[in-house]
Amino acid sequence: MSAPSRHGVSSRDSRDPIGYAVAAMNKLAQSDLLDRLGIRRQTEKAVFTVTRSGFRTATTAGRAFARAGRRGRAGTRPGAPRSRGVFDLTPTEDEQMLVDVVTELATEVVRPAAADADAACATPDEVLRAGNEIGLPILGVPEALGGLSEERTAMAGTLVAEALAKGDLGIAVAALAPGSVATALSLWGTDEQQATYLPAFTGDEPPAAALALTEPAVLFDALEPGTTATRIDDGYVLDGVKSLVPRGADAELFVVGARLDTGANALFLVEAGADGLSVEADPSMGVRAASLTKVVLDGVRVDEGALLGADDGTTYAECVRLSRLAWCALAVGTGQAVLDYVTPYVKEREAFGEPVAHRQSVAFMVADIAIELQAMRLLTYKAAGRVGAGKDARREIGLARELCASKGMKIGLDGVQLLGGHGFVKEHPVERWYRDLRAIGVMEGGVLV
Template sequence: MGVPDVTQSYTRTWRAPPFRTTTPRGVPVATHRDPMGIGLAVLNRIASSSTVDRLRLRKTAERAVYEGARSGFRVAGATSRAFRRVQASGAPTRPARTPDSGVFDLEPTEDQQMIVGVVREFAAEVLRPGAPAAEDVNDTPKEVLAQTSEFGLTLLNVPESLGGLSEDRSAVTGVLVAEALAEGDMGQAVACLAPAAVATAISLWGSDAQQQTYLPALTGDDIPAAALAVAEPRPLFDPFELQTTAVRTASGYVLNGVKSGVVRGSEAELFVVAADIEGQGPRLLVVESGTEGVAIEADPSMGLRAAGLSRLVLTDVELPADAILGQGTEDDYRECIRLSRLAWAGLALGTGKAVLDYVKDYVKTRSAFGEPIAHRQAVAFMVANIAIELEGMRLVTLKAASRAEQGLDFSREVALARRLAGEYGMKIGTDGVQLLGGHGFVKEHPVERWYRDLRAVGLMEGAVLV
């Protein structure tokens, strides 16, 4: 399928089969027990979209975080919508573990094939052609964000009873979706997945009151910008040695510190922030952007520019005692870091696949000394190595995601995925630029952007979650 001219509108009709049940929000879906449940639910959201027939990117996207990046700026956090606080009425609802079938099978389920097929087509037709413009303005167009919201990205790890799509964990689906989006553009993929990271965190570890307070907005029609803020702007950052601190007070906590790599920070209405709780170690806290003491600074980056990365400055931010996410255990925090690294591995897979597909065609059509450079053994071996490295990354990433779904220990597997994605992802980007020679250094070809984006995989913490 060819890539359309994004300055022209075009029409595409999505057709979804009938459904048998509805979610608590009244959106028709199949039950999680239906083998086509999640996929059909996503297609239903797309079919009911009033804008899906017009996937047009605006010519001039709004600037968000980087408007004042050249001179530097600090602004107060975005005015948060009035999240209606709900008192706990019982135990929180958690996604169920996926049962172990006992069969080693890497073939995606019908659900996953349907979801990934839609997302991959969207990435090819919208994210890929719109990537240069999004990077130029350091922001993802609002039209693109609205479209991915209609795909139900924030619903994947939210139980049906809370307005989501499935009662079961879906880490593998999350990895496949991240891979498909990043095949179009990693920066925009991160921007689209950021609210889903917050929804997933609240679903997996939040208290009943937190779920009832925040998930209705994150699973509704007007999804707020939200960010999972873990990283800090210092060398050799360790997510388990945080300088952002939360000090206990008579009424709750006082939060101080600086977070970096915060996705769409100037627009975010809700943050899940990693901080060191005195005497307890690192934990996650829920912070609404309108809280006094929350400010946003510019944070220009080498890659991921379309994600609108910024710094979150926290100065004597007073939080209630129930701001700690859920039970606030060390195990929850460790799992958050692992699942975040797993999501970054998925993003590396998608961008690496984009590099491979591009250089395969390039070396076959680029001629030197009277023949395509693909005929040169050194060139052919370099392309083959990219494919081999991608395959290894993909196998260990999916294994880690599968174990996470089943509630098994996946610490070893995610450590391997992180290492391979960080090391080989960077190498794939470098080799892509090398294979294009002088063309790899100019913006006429997208490989230089993919190179810069892949450099982030081994450095970033938080931001995305599966």
């Protein structure tokens, strides 16, 4: 029986949804992960080639997803959040605890591994396991389905993405990609889909999984995908190419966006072992630690139960928006990393007998970074707050996306400029952050909150 709390109710009943996340993530403090992973080491994972010809392989499922649950029955959804009745972007006490734990992971584990992961185009398995141990794959999964939340936790996901990206954006994408698929299943999956796939994510060894929306097309618009889903008697046939898919070579499950015969867009669950599905290397300018790949769908057949959510385009559009919100959070975290790095640098670096920070042009540039970063953060938090409250956030997400894409790139560029010649070499991480920030306006999918 649960012990009574100071309010006279059980601790289980009084704990808010973020409290469940904090309870799970506090396992980090009781483990030796930080001691084992707090040093830089070369990844032992197979290294991706850095050429576009790269590898190309037909994927095979690492595990069998046994069909379970009731077909046609609606799935379990996260509960509606309790309104505080005021507009307040300040994180709650529990949300701040969550940020503190993830920040420790980003500082002690992610940041030391970032340079090697970027060079190898792969995040070390130990770093990914550290993220799994603190509950990243199930942060957006309802407690009733084995996850950590009772209510919609868009703000929690936003704060986690920001905190991880302060360590490294590429590793953050790699660590958050499986949880994004689990969150999609929680938001839109049927009872059968949730019972079939979510137990793997809530188990001891969550599978790699990816949300595939981006395509290799000039002026690609996520709301106008070229990938098609042709209706057949017993399901659909998918044809098309998805690019910049994180951890595609290891993924056991994909959520693929495609256009139906009706002209509406929809999402489909595609297992890695499907005939006609293959993966090839797709190394990019930035976000390299996420092991980006190209997923080719050549006549891939899926049954009717593979359709995730509605077939009228509403689920697909919501998925695109939630993905863009996640990328905004990643931009804020990486931008903060730039600001935290350049501020002491310009104070310590001397030119002509004085710190370069004494030059107005330098001081104003650092101030601009701080101003733009705060604007990005406030817009992103406001959008996340509206999503979590179940309100229409299309306008807020659109504004945040536009600002984070343009100002995020400017923050990266200014960071390189402030370091001068040091900004151009890999001895300092700012050149990597600049390359990563340029992805904000290009990449779709991969992560969502």
